[in-house]
Amino acid sequence: MEAHKPCILAIESSCDDTSAAVIRDGVILSNVIASQAIHAKYGGIVPEVASRLHQENIALVVDEALQRSNVSLKELDAIACTSGPGLMGSLTVGLSFAKGMALSLGIPFIAINHMRAHVLSHFIDEPKPSFPFLCLTVSGGHTQIVLVKNFDEMEVVGTTLDDAAGEAFDKSGKILGLPYPAGPLIDKLAKEGKANISFPIPQIENLDFSFSGLKTAILYYIRDHQKEDPDFIKNNLADICASIQHTIVEILIRKITYAADLYDIKEIGIAGGVAANSGLRNRLLELSKKNDWNVYFPAMQYCTDNAGMIAMAAHYEFLAGRFSNLDTAPYVRGM
Ligand code: KG4
Ligand code: ZN
Numbered sequence: 280m281e282a283h284k285p286c287i288l289a290i291e292s293s294c295d296d297t298s299a300a301v302i303r304d305g306v307i308l309s310n311v312i313a314s315q316a317i318h319a320k321y322g323g324i325v326p327e328v329a330s331r332l333h334q335e336n337i338a339l340v341v342d343e344a345l346q347r348s349n350v351s352l353k354e355l356d357a358i359a360c361t362s363g364p365g366l367m368g369s370l371t372v373g374l375s376f377a378k379g380m381a382l383s384l385g386i387p388f389i390a391i392n393h394m395r396a397h398v399l400s401h402f403i404d405e406p407k408p409s410f411p412f413l414c415l416t417v418s419g420g421h422t423q424i425v426l427v428k429n430f431d432e433m434e435v436v437g438t439t440l441d442d443a444a445g446e447a448f449d450k451s452g453k454i455l456g457l458p459y460p461a462g463p464l465i466d467k468l469a470k471e472g473k474a475n476i477s478f479p480i481p482q483i484e485n486l487d488f489s490f491s492g493l494k495t496a497i498l499y500y501i502r503d504h505q506k507e508d509p510d511f512i513k514n515n516l517a518d519i520c521a522s523i524q525h526t527i528v529e530i531l532i533r534k535i536t537y538a539a540d541l542y543d544i545k546e547i548g549i550a551g552g553v554a555a556n557s558g559l560r561n562r563l564l565e566l567s568k569k570n571d572w573n574v575y576f577p578a579m580q581y582c583t584d585n586a587g588m589i590a591m592a593a594h595y596e597f598l599a600g601r602f603s604n605l606d607t608a609p610y611v612r613g614m
Contacts, residue, residue, distance in 0.1 A: 284303060284304035285302075285303070285304070285356045285357065285594060285597040285598070286301070286302070286303040286304075286350060286354050286355055286356050287301070287302050287303075287355065287356060287357045287358070287359055287389070287590055287593045287594060287597060288300075288301055288341065288344065288345065288350075288355050288357075288358050288359070288380070288590075289301075289302065289358075289359040289360065289391070289586045289587075289589040289590035289593050290337070290341065290358070290359070290360040290361070290373045290376060290377045290586055290589065291360070291361045291373065291393070291396075291584060291585060291586040291588075291589045292333045292337065292360075292361065292365075292369050292370065292372050292373030293361045293363070293364070293365025293366065293369055293370055293373070293393050293584065294324065294329065294365055294366060294369060294419075294420060294584055295314070295315045295318055295324050295329045295332075295369070295584075296312050296313065296314050296315070296583070296584045296585070297312075297313045297315075297332070297333050297336040297337055297340050297373075298310070298311060298312040298313070298340065298584065298585050298586035298587075298589075299311050299337075299340045299341040299343070299344035299345075299586050300344055300585070300586035300587040300589065300590040301344055301345060301347075301348035301350050301590065302587075302590035302591065302593070302594050303348075303350065305402075305591070305594050307403055307587045307590060307591070308347070308348035308349070308350060309343075309344045309345075309346075309347035309348040310344070310580060310581070310585055310586060310587035310590075311340050311343045311344040311347065311586070312340075312580070312583075312584075312585055312586075313336045313339075313340050315328070315329060315332045317332070318459065319458055319459050319460070321459075322453060322458075322459045323449070323459055324366075326366045326367075326368055326369065327368065329366060329368070329369045330366070330368030330369050330371070330372055333369055333372035333373065334372050337372060337373065337376050338376075341376070341380075344586070352384060355384060355386060356386060356387075356597065357381070357386055357387045357388070357389050357593065357597055357602070358377045358378075358380045358381040358384070358386065358387075358388055358389070359377065359388075359389040359390075359391050359589055359590065359592070359593030359596070360373045360374050360376075360377030360378075360388075360389075360390065360391065360589070361373060361374075361390075361391050361392075361393045361396070361589055362374060362390035362391065362392070362603075362607050362608070362609055362610065363392065363393065363609050363610035363611065363612070363613060364392075364393055364394065364610060364611055364612045364613055364614075365393060365420075365609070365611070366611075367609055367611060370609035370610075371609055374390075374607070374609055378605050378607075381605070382605065387597075387602040387603075388602065388603050388604075388605060388607070389593045389596045389597065389601070389602055389603055390603035390607040391589045391592045391593055391596070392592075392613075392614060393584075393589075394416065394421065394423065394425075394435075394614045395433060395592055395614065396588040396589045396591065396592040397414070397416045397418075397421070397550040397551060397588060398414045398416065398425050398427055398433060398548070398550065399430070399588060399591045399592045399595065400550050400577045400581040400582065400585075400587070400588035400591065401414070401548045401550070401575055401577055402430075402591055403577060403578075403581050403587060403588070403591050404577065404578060404581075406573075406575065407575070408427075408546045408547075408548050408573065408575050409546055410427065410428060410429050410546075411426060411427060411428050411429075411542070411544055411546070412427050412544060412546035412547065412548055412575075413425070413426060413427070413535065413538050413539060413542065413544050413546070413547050413548070414427055414547075414548040414549070414550055415531065415534075415535050415547070415548070415549050415550070416549075416550045416551045417443070417444040417445065417531065417549070417550075417551040417552075417553035417554065417559075418443065418444070418445045418550075418551030418552040418553055418583070418584070419443060419445035419446055419449060419460060419462075419552060420443055420445070420446075421439075421443050421551060422438065422439040422443045422444045422488050422490075422531075423435050423437065423438050423439075423614070424436050424437035424438075424486055424534060424535060424538050425614075426538075426542060426544075427548075430595045431595075431599070433614065435614050436486050436538060436542075437485070437486025437487050437488065437534055437538060438487055438488070439487065439488040439489065439490065440483070440487050440488065440489045440491075441489055441490060441491035442490040442491050442494070443490070444488070444490065444527060444530075444531060444551075444553045445460070445462055445551070445552055445553045446490070447490035447493055447494070447527050448460070448461055448462035448465050448523070448524075448527060448553070448556075449461050449462060450494050451465065451493065451494065451497055451523045451527075452464060452465055454494070454497050454498055454501060455497075455501075455512055455516065455519060455520075456512065462552065462553065462555075462556065463555065464520075465520045465523060465524055466524065466555070466556050466557055466558065468516055468517050468520035468521075469517070469520045469521040469523075469524040469525075469557075469558060470521075470557070471517040471521075472516070472517025472518040472519070472520055472521035472522075473517075473518050473521055474518075474521040474522045474524070474525035475518055475521075475522065476500065476518065476519065476522035477522070478493055478496045478497065478500070478522060478523070478526040479492060479493075479496055479526075480526065480529055480530055480533070481530070486534055486537060486538055486541075488530060488531070488534060489530075490527070490530065493523070493526055493527070497519075497523065501519075524556070524558045525558065528556065528558045528559045528562055531559060532559075532562050532563070532566070535547060535563075536566065536570075539570065539572065545570070545571055545572045545573060546572070546573050546575075547563070547567075547572050547573070547574045547575070548574075548575040548576075548577075549563065549574065549575065549576050549582075550577060550582055551582060551583070552582060552583045552584075554576055554577075554579075554582040555579055555582065555583075560576070
């Protein structure tokens with residue numbers, strides 16, 4: 280084992296993606312992700328189904344990650360896995376598998392916090408942000424602004440009081456009758472429409488977010504207009520989508536701008552599935568010119584849930600000599 284060039288297998292199973300990755304000396308050699316399309320049928324993630332599919336997929340996904348990396352079990356120096364936050368049953372599948380592997384290979388186990396890993400996804404490829412930076416983590420499950428002082432010290436300075444940003448896209452889409460997850464489809468339709476409907480922007484004084492008011496506003500708006508035109512949604516879908524996207528992006532942009540001013544930071548990273556949103560990307564690029572910000576978007580495979588980011592976080596844990604006990608338990612909440 281070369282302590283300075285650790286070779287680590289990482290597993291992520293906190294929600295509905297089963298993923299495994301191999302990292303050597305801080306370089307990702309493979310990142311395999313098996314997504315669970317079945318949840319679309321139910322209009323959201325069904326935890327029990329997610330756990331069962333993780334159990335079916337995990338051995339195959341780990342095997343594939345090892346094969347693609349060309350790394351043998353003997354070469355591994357540690358096994359890492361997400362221990363939280365996430366769905367209890369989903370986390371348990373990955374954790375048990377990872378601990379079992381570490382135990383049978385006689386190598387250390389490293390438990391990783393999923394939210395910290397999203398932040399550290401910025402260190403997988405170039406260009407990398409410099410410290411301190413602000414990370415806006417936005418996905419179906421999370422909405423956070425994190426003040427990142429170094430690889431270790433991270434402070435959540437803003438979070439959602441209700442729905443996550445991706446959830447706001449998905450729930451708005453559900454009202455419009457769009458399939459789950461609606462985020463990508465709203466993004467696509469928004470390009471053909473005009474943001475000519477004004478939905479309210481919540482006035483929260485600190486860096487916290489709220490998206491639940493938007494749902495209610497959309498519901499009432501649609502209900503009122505359907506009285507005159509039963510086909511109102513169909514006849515105005517692109518404009519409604521453009522307006523929803525504009526509102527969600529505006530909420531995110533106002534907060535990240537406030538945080539950048541408050542902490543006097545011009546290094547801004549974006550992580551999570553909503554980083555794919557073209558409206559958010561365009562606004563951030565505009566602001567990077569206007570405010571002299573450097574904005575960082577990891578490659579999409581490292582923005583959505585993936586084991587590559589868990590591997591990156593584990594790399595730094597390994598270098599710091601921080602390992603976890605085999606009695607590490609999964610947790611539902613917390614950075
Ligand atoms: O990171 P991710 O794959 O999984 C979670 O941890 O949730 O993020 C999925 C979320 C979903 O809510 C999805 O609707 C949203 O990200 N999403 C988007 C776009 N692509 C994915 N939202 C808006 N615009 C997109 N282009
Ligand atoms: Zn995530």
